[in-house]
Amino acid sequence: MSSPTENHHWTMIIDLDRCTGCQACVVACHVENNVTYVGEEEVAMGRFMHWLLIQRYWGGEYPNMQARFSPIPCQQCKEAPCEPVCPVYATYHSEQEMLNIQVYNRCIGVRFCANNCPYKVRVFNWFNPQNPEPLDQMLNPDVTVRSRGVIEKCTFCIHRIRRAEEDARYEGRPVRDGEVQPACVQACPPEAFVFGDRNDPESRVAKMAESRRGFRLLDDVGTVPEVVYLKRGVTDVEGI
Amino acid sequence: MSKESRSAPRPAEPDQALALEMRPGILSDQLLLDPRPVGDMNRYIMEAMQRTGKGFWILVAILASLVLIGYGGAWGYQVRWGMGVAGIRRPVFWGLYIANFVFWIGISHSGTFISAVLRVFKAEFRRPITRGSEMMTTFSLIVAGLFPLIHLGRTWRFYWMIPYFNQRQLWPNFHSPLMWDMMAIFTYLTGSTLYLYLPLIPDMAMARNITTGWRKRVYGTLALGWRGSESEWHHLKTAIKIFAFVIMPVMFSVHTIVSWDFGMTLVEGWHSTIFGPYFVTGAIFSGVSAVITVLLIVRKTMKLDYFLRPEHFDALGKLILVFSFAWTYFWFAEFITEWYGGEPVISALIHMQARGPVAVLWYTMLFFNIVVPWSTLWNRRIRRSTTAMLLITIGINIGMYLERYIIVATFLTKGRMPFNWGIYNPSIVELLISIGALSLFALLYVVASRLIPLVPVWEVQEGQLSHSLRPIGRALVPSVVDLE
């Protein structure tokens, strides 16, 4: 267990073998993080705001078709290409959480980070968010509502992380494994997501990150993502 | 004009004026070897500036309305509602604005190249065209510099990029190529503005001396009290020499850094080491072409045939042919490396250019940038034909604009994750702002052409002083005295 004063190394495991593509994480993220909706025309233009997108890839040909889902949140790269290109430090790497932080207040909207993200997980507020009354009442007060002209992206629900750290500090104990759960992790019915602190060698993520199925997205680019994917498994039915 | 000057005897005509009647074939017209009295030249320039017919004001009105529509209307609309009114979308986060930015930065290379490089290398044909091209540098930089602001999601926060002591204690991020860009453009804009202004001071004094009313006051202020004393001339010439040497590397750095906005990224097709020289070459190519276009128009409308002669365009034509070769070389070097590698995303990009939706733009670019210059500019008659040169140079600028557009907007459409590929079409707002930008440039130039002597008279006169026709055998051959 990591001590409360220590730095954390927050890691997300996404088990592609368990992901069913059901979009629970996507909607949970929307609600938790006040991510706005944009409507049909804007979605058609590719201006949807999902912080987490489940990408669906086809493979094979009928009748041996296959489809694969991969949920792509911000990969929280250790060597994030988005960070150095921002002229105003609106996105930077937090030393304490080892996360890629997006500071909406500081963002001036040059969108260089979004271009430079190989995963294209950064979304831009093309317009002000729409929240016709009383939809605005469901906005989460822990999370800023972003206005037009700024970039936003998955934060690993950093407000939840900070709250858990605060709780732990107040109670004089380390943050427990599983105490912090981003909204997507919490919602996922088949538990395709696991979240935790890799600095804690006993944590589930620390163990799962070593899995032989594990890989990182676009590993060759050298961004060193903190999201570890577990490859889809195969059951050897011939051997049964 | 005072009585005194009217009664004054004219300075004697230089001896070589006698050669006018002989006009041998090798006489180089670009050296203006038919000097006229200095006072006549001054008045010639000043009168050309003050001729403002109905057509002029109509043009100004049209340009001003286009500027107003583009910047006041379209940009204002965009600031009010958000970037969404532009056509950019995921994953093409940069579009026409940045293409415009790169293009206009490229145009700005005209003045510096012609003025500074040719000055350093003592290319004498530069003299009448330096001012016109330096003005292009400054104005196109102003137009270009606006585009990053237009492109900002929160334009009203642009000053956060400026490094200054502030309450937030936070400085800009100098890791970002955009900061380098800003520094480089600021340096270049400052440098090119001062470089435009310094040689202008004697001409301002000249204008001050032969005008009256508000013009006299304006010119008098800008002339800073210039009398033409030895020390003034000396300081000025030293400063110009320093400027010429300093502004050249700045020029190269500016477009190199602009290219690094793309080269520094992980975007497939952008991440290229050759982008620096490729962009610089393209910039000079399009910049010099734009100079020809503008000067041809200026020559026609302001009747500056005495100063701007077909021989100048002949010389500039050779220059752009050389830069067409150079551009082609860099373009091909970049293209073949990427094509040969066969990386999937790059292949998709190349496929899109060669056969996909971008093909029309791509082939047009190659046609205007390679086919047209190579097939025409080797011909002296074509180089000396104003109409042909006008068409060719406009074509080159269309080609170079397309090149910028293809690099900025279409390379972004395909990234490493095929799921995220996208398309991009500029919206009406972007088009209006782009037209507004062109109009702003034209408007600045048109207005300035009536306020700033378009030909640096003293430099031309200095050139004429240093040139003479010397008989060698049976011909009169122009010879140059190096006065510096």
Place this chain on the structure above:
Amino acid sequence: MGKKISRRKFLKVGATAGATAALVAGCSSDLRPYRRSLEPPLRSPEEALPGEAVWYASTCGQCPSGCGIVVRVIEGRARKIEGNPEHPLNRGRLCARGQAGLQALYNPDRFPSPVRQSSRGSRDFQAVYWDDALDLLAGKLKEADPQSVAFLGGVMSDNLFDLASRFMKGTGAAPPVVFDLLSALEGRTTLAAASKALFGVPALPVFDVGQAEVVFSFGANFLETWLSPVYYGRSFGNMRRGRLRGRGYLVQFEPRMSMTAASADEWVPVKPGTEGLVAQAIGKIVAERRKAANVAGLYKDVVVGDVADASGVSAEQLGKLARIFDTVDHALAIPGGALAGRNNGLEATLAVQALNVVAGNLGQPGGLSLSPDVPSESLVTASVPASYADVQALIERMKAGQVQVLMVHGANPVFELPKASGFREALGQVPFVVSFAPFADETAVQADLVLPDHTYLESWGYRLVAAGGDRPVVSAQQPAVQPLYDTRSTAEVLLNLAQRLGGSAAKALPWKSVREHLQSAIGPLQALPGGNLHAASTDAFIEEWQSHGGWWTTQEKSGAPGASKEVLSSTLVVPNADFAGDAQKFPFHLLPYPSILLSDGRGANQPFLQEAPDPMTTVAWNNWVEINPKTAAKLKVTTGDIVKVTSPQGEIELSVYVYPGIRPDTVAIPVGQGHSDYGRFAQGRGSNVMDLLAPLTEKAGGALAWAATRVKITPTGRKATPMLARTESAEGVERGFRDAENPG
């Protein structure tokens, strides 16, 4: 995971969690974040402290399955819905629809008060006072012959179903007819009928996918909408990394690759209507391999070769699949919605259930069990949906003018019933229609009086978890926020009406308040052994029940069914499925399917559900018709082209989505769009596939045979504008998933 979170903190009403903006709080260590508070709201619930989160446990009302939720409330406003970690059905997990529930509560298109309509369909709603509205309804009820009063219910909490049943009984009217499209698409009635036939109990089956080694699913899209998607989603996760073997093997038999099939290891595109035959063929081979005597009679007439010809699944593949099914200890077969949606639905379902008997997994881990009985007599049986035949009978009565007053709650029959059912016309014959809809849905627009119910986040109630779950659960529903508008819970309205009517009605509903009724229903649970709650008094018990989100047994407890020997010994013949429409004229099978996001259209007014892309097509805000690439090439259409889909019953226009995972002889259309009303987010998007369906029924049970219509496709030559909104790239879609899965 969730279990480790302190329950005391997490669940108790009034318990707190830090809520100050974490970015601010992160700076200092000495200040206790809980002591900081934001500005007080103008109107806050008494128990809430400003700026601090309160969590209310309740039950999700977005679909009939009844997952436990906790609602995070700050300053009297609900901010987030999460799964209740204690709830045995979903264990803290929640699906997309559950997450979006706040947008039902805070929907901008709710009725703010009861309204009357001068003429039906005019949408000229005039606000009325509750007293006047109730007087009016009570007057109409008094005037009308009790026999001519009808109650059409949909997704409703079970306490309301209880009250409605009692109310109808008290007034001497026919019991409520409960019909909603989602339940019909799930084939609930057929599943229950099959259980009745095979096991003697009309209960819904529960499949222990989590502990199964091999799962054969016959059209059951159990990861999407079928019965209890969160329960089965959890089970699927366990199956993938299960306790028994390393990784379970899932085979999906259906004509269209659903999201469940995409998650499966193998997708077998069987010919529509032959799923039952395939199950029989596999059963026969397995029975032969096992030499199972008990089912020998069952498969007497099955010829594997014939099945292979009929279904398009080769005999070798059938043999291979049977071998896989046979070899493992824990094999499981699931009969799903689509196979029940044809006129041979009951036989097909039985054929699949028989496979479980062959596998010998009844009541075993990784096997089939039945949903547990209602634990207490005080609770009525859960609202088992009526079959379509019952609805048809109601429509006939309406057409014949035998219905004077129609009350509609929780259902939107104008939208959900096939157009060809004639409901819309029949509605015109009913003199007085009352809707309890919170939103102006298509049915409310056709009503004379709308008495808007609270949304489920504003009302009291309980729900008996009928589908899924391994133990009896009485899930609690309580308001998370004060009612936003001048709405009233329909339960309360019924109590009030009963008082106004007096007589037998008042006697049938003796409770003064909804809460009192709840107490009488829930209170007896206290005496039951093995429950999760421990309280000294009834009041305390009810409070516990609410704060924990329900009552359930601490031990797993589900019915181990015993298969009827009669059924097993007699030959089971799965007749050929009949399809409406001539095969020559209408060449394609139409497969409607419930959208994972909008379910049967209920979610269409929630923008987050509209915005979230469909998992398979990534389309948002619209619907489409899925066509195999080869078929599309023959028809010369491509994604985004608008085509006319024509059935013998009607025609609609839709965008094409070229879908590689569908049989060339089948087209699929998701249900849920095509609303003409239902608020700004739902209106005017796509087309309603129900307009195409023939009102066929399953022969034995009377369920709606919703997958038995044939259609033809005619290109219109037009393109959708804006183009079909999807998150995938139109060009990138051609690329295989290898890039995504292991690009490095």
Place this chain on the structure above:
Amino acid sequence: MAKDTVLMGLFNKADHTANTVEALEKMGIADDDVAILSGIPYPAEILGRPLVWERIPVIALSGAVIGFLIGIFLVAGTPQLYPVHVGGQGLLPIPPLAVITYELTMLGIIVSTFLGVLWESFFPSYGPKRYDRLVTEGHIGILLRCTPEQVSLVKEVLKENGGHHIHTPERRPL
């Protein structure tokens, strides 16, 4: 003797001017008392004038140093004031340091050179000056200071060498 008389003469040609300068020097009028105004920059050698000591290169150089130091401060100094880590790069990135210091050095040279011109030439100065507009018409003006006794002789020298418009100019607004 006070050199309080100012004379000015205009010449049409550079060699006339040079001759005059030489003659004036012979008659004892110091270089410092003679100034030449021209519309074209004649090198000092042509007119036989002493070379002017030039400080502008030094000013430019110091500008370069200042620019360089500002560049160092911005790239290396400011991250120390408020450390923010980006993209796994160090707080002091060397390559950007090179770019920024380069640009700022250049900016320093450019700005200081310009200021140097203003400083050295006493620009701007809008006060009344002794001047003749014909200077921009191609004439070369000689402005000189002499004692009242020398006036007539000087005038003669000027005239002899082709000077015209010889007079004592008044200070007038330019």
